[in-house]
Structures are given as structure tokens and as C-alpha cells.
Amino acid sequence: KRFNDDLQILPATFLVRSVPVCGQAPLNTRIVGGQESSPGSWPWIVSIRPGERGKDHVCGGSLINEQWVLTAAHSDGDLVYVYLGRHNYNDPNPNQVERKVITMKRHPQYDDVFNEYDMALLKLDSPVPFSQYIYPVCLASGGSSVHAGVSAWVAGWGYTQEGNFTFPNTLREVSIPIIGDNQCKCAIPFFLPPDTLCAGLQEGGKDTCQGDSGGPLVVKEGTRWVQVGVVSIGQGCGRAKSPGVYSEVSLYEEWVKNETTSGNTPGFVSLYKTTKSLHLLFFTLDFFLLLEYSFLLRYLYFYQNEVLLLLFFYAE
Structure with missing residues (x-):
């Protein structure tokens, strides 16, 4: 880590095809914790590798439709091969698909000094077939919000420990909570880009690391998984009071x-996730606002003449 193919009829008879129900992972039974993932748990995760076949993994990414991968802009520009449906780091499997990258589009405002707009798209040379092991993730749509404390998941083939420069044999996964912006700004000792969100544990120990860059940070919304972040930057790996920083999708x-x-158009999902405590807080506030509103209505009903007199007086 790094310093059902539906047709929707639109006005004017334009037809737009969207990804068939994104974010499905039927082989994923994860609830809590961090460990080696099982094959097919994260069917959108991709391993991106440079140059010649067999080269080491350099960063992660996520499949967002049959021909496009979302990753980080700071990933090496010499990204040539993408592996989908992969689980073991080097060993191929019958569910695996390999594609060549023909175009890398970094966000036009990407700043490699401050890591702003750290987002890129990779176009594959041909569409990939979907299966239980290869499937596009949903993306959080504009205006979505994920509050502090919500559990998110991240997976990748990155280093498992700071200073240990070896990749794991299999895809790893970890669950970490979203951290509020203010808490993150206090914890991060460098400039925090405004287009980011943070996730991690106060005590450290669970985090992304080198090789995980570009990978997806996802949350569960009903039966679907929605990507809210792209692994971007951080201070070391798994340090206490040093959360990971993600570009906000x-x-x-x-x-x-x-x-x-x-x-197909990538599947965007409107997301508004809070913790149970926040749900309770909002319910309590709504309850008291409703009480206040009812008292106001009763007052106006019983004292309408006095209210009209006061309004007439102030109007004069």
C-alpha cells in the first residue's frame, strides 16, 4: 500500500442495457472476521499483472461489466494482463479467465503527488463470460452515503504484513469498519484528498497493504455487494490509529x-448505510419531532384567534 440483461426504455426511444443484477456472490457466506477467502467469494476481484505472462501481481481491481475493470490510477501504467476467477496466486484453475488490457483510462484530474482522483478504468480486449466465479460488482451511485461504523470488506493478494515482501498463496479477505472523515483527518499525517473515505480498526492489525491497491472496498446491501471504495493510499500496513484511505466510488x-x-452500463446502486445506533438515533429524533409537530398543531387549533391577533399586530 502505497505511500437477466434488461432493456430499459428511455425518452426519445433510446435503449440502454445495464448489467444484469450486479453484486451477486452466491458462493460468499462471509459474516465477520478476516481470513483466507474461499473460491468464488468475491467474483468481481481481478489480479492485474504487467508485461509477460507469469509476471507477479501488481495490483487489484474490480469487474464492473463484461469488458471494464475499475482500479487505482496510481497502479503501474504497464498493466497488460487481467486474471478473473482466480483464487490461488500462481496456480490456474478451470474457472479462470485471462484477458489483455487494451486501454487504461486514468481520471483526467488524477494528481500523483497528492493522490487525488486516484481512479482508473481498464478496457479488456474482449468481453468475459459471467459465472459463479466471475461476476460484476455493483457501484455506489452519486449521493450515496456510508456512515462510520458500517462494516466493509476488502480482498486482495497484497502483502499480509508490513515489511514482509511476499505475496500470499491465496486471495485474502478482511472486514473493517468505515471511519468518519474527521477521525480520519486526525489520524492521517499527510494531506487527505477530499474524494476519499477511510476504513480500519483503531487498534490496527487488519488493513490492506502493497499489492492490494486498486482493489474494491465493498458493503452488503440486501443480497447485493456494493463497491464504495478503491484501495488508494495509507501509512504503512495495519498500524494502530492509521486507517486505510480509499477513493470514494x-x-x-x-x-x-x-x-x-x-x-452494458455498470450497475449503480443508491446506498445509505448507517449503524444500528444511528438508526436508533434517527428514529428517536423523528419521534420527538413528530411530538413537537403534534403539540404545535394542537396549540394552533385551540389558540387560533390569539395567533391571528398576534400576526395582525406584527403585520401592522
Whole structure:
């Protein structure tokens, strides 16, 4: 880590094809914890590798439709091969598909000094077939919100420990909570780009690391998995009071749609996730607001003449 193919009829009879129910992972039974993942748990995860076949994994990414992968802009520009449906780091399997990258589109405002707009799209040389092991993730749409404390998941083939420069044999996964912006700004000792969100544990120990860059940070919404972040930067790996920083996917909906003109439109999902405590807080506030509103209505009903007199007096 790094310093059902539906047709929707639109006005004017334009037809837009969207990804068939994105974010499905029928082989995923994860609830809590961090461990080696089982094959097919994260069917959108991809391993991106440079140059010649057999080269080491350099970063992760996520499949967002049959021909496009979302990753980080700071990933090496010499990204040539993408492996989908992979579980073991080097060993192929019958569910695996390999594609060549023909175009890398970094966000036009990407700043490699401050890591702003750290988002990129990779176009594959041909569409990939969907299966239980290869399937596109949903993306958080513009205006989506994920509150502090919500559990998110991240997976990748990155280093498992800071300073240990070896990749794991299999895909690893970990569950970490979203962290509020203010807490993150206090914890991060460098400039925090405004288009980011943070996730991690106060005590450390669970995090992304080198090799996980570009991978997806996802949350569960009903039966679907929705990507809310792209692994971007961080201070070391798994350090206490040092959360990971992720590019916030919901801020890029328009750009992603404009760039992914071939294939089905990526599936965007409106997301508003809170913790149980926040749900209780909002319910309590709504209850007291309703009480206050009812008292106001009763007052106006019983004292309407006095209210009208006061309004007349102030109008004069």
C-alpha cells in the first residue's frame, strides 16, 4: 500500500442495457472476521499483472461489466494482463479467465503527488463470460452515503504484513469498519484528498497493504455487494490509529458511465448505510419531532384567534 440483461426504455426511444443484477456472490457466506477467502467469494476481484505472462501481481481491481475493470490510477501504467476467477496466486484453475488490457483510462484530474482522483478504468480486449466465479460488482451511485461504523470488506493478494515482501498463496479477505472523515483527518499525517473515505480498526492489525491497491472496498446491501471504495493510499500496513484511505466510488458515477461506452452500463446502486445506533438515533429524533409537530398543531387549533391577533399586530 502505497505511500437477466434488461432493456430499459428511455425518452426519445433510446435503449440502454445495464448489467444484469450486479453484486451477486452466491458462493460468499462471509459474516465477520478476516481470513483466507474461499473460491468464488468475491467474483468481481481481478489480479492485474504487467508485461509477460507469469509476471507477479501488481495490483487489484474490480469487474464492473463484461469488458471494464475499475482500479487505482496510481497502479503501474504497464498493466497488460487481467486474471478473473482466480483464487490461488500462481496456480490456474478451470474457472479462470485471462484477458489483455487494451486501454487504461486514468481520471483526467488524477494528481500523483497528492493522490487525488486516484481512479482508473481498464478496457479488456474482449468481453468475459459471467459465472459463479466471475461476476460484476455493483457501484455506489452519486449521493450515496456510508456512515462510520458500517462494516466493509476488502480482498486482495497484497502483502499480509508490513515489511514482509511476499505475496500470499491465496486471495485474502478482511472486514473493517468505515471511519468518519474527521477521525480520519486526525489520524492521517499527510494531506487527505477530499474524494476519499477511510476504513480500519483503531487498534490496527487488519488493513490492506502493497499489492492490494486498486482493489474494491465493498458493503452488503440486501443480497447485493456494493463497491464504495478503491484501495488508494495509507501509512504503512495495519498500524494502530492509521486507517486505510480509499477513493470514494460514488463521486465518480458520471465519469465511469461516460467512459464505459462499450458493453452494458455498470450497475449503480443508491446506498445509505448507517449503524444500528444511528438508526436508533434517527428514529428517536423523528419521534420527538413528530411530538413537537403534534403539540404545535394542537396549540394552533385551540389558540387560533390569539395567533391571528398576534400576526395582525406584527403585520401592522
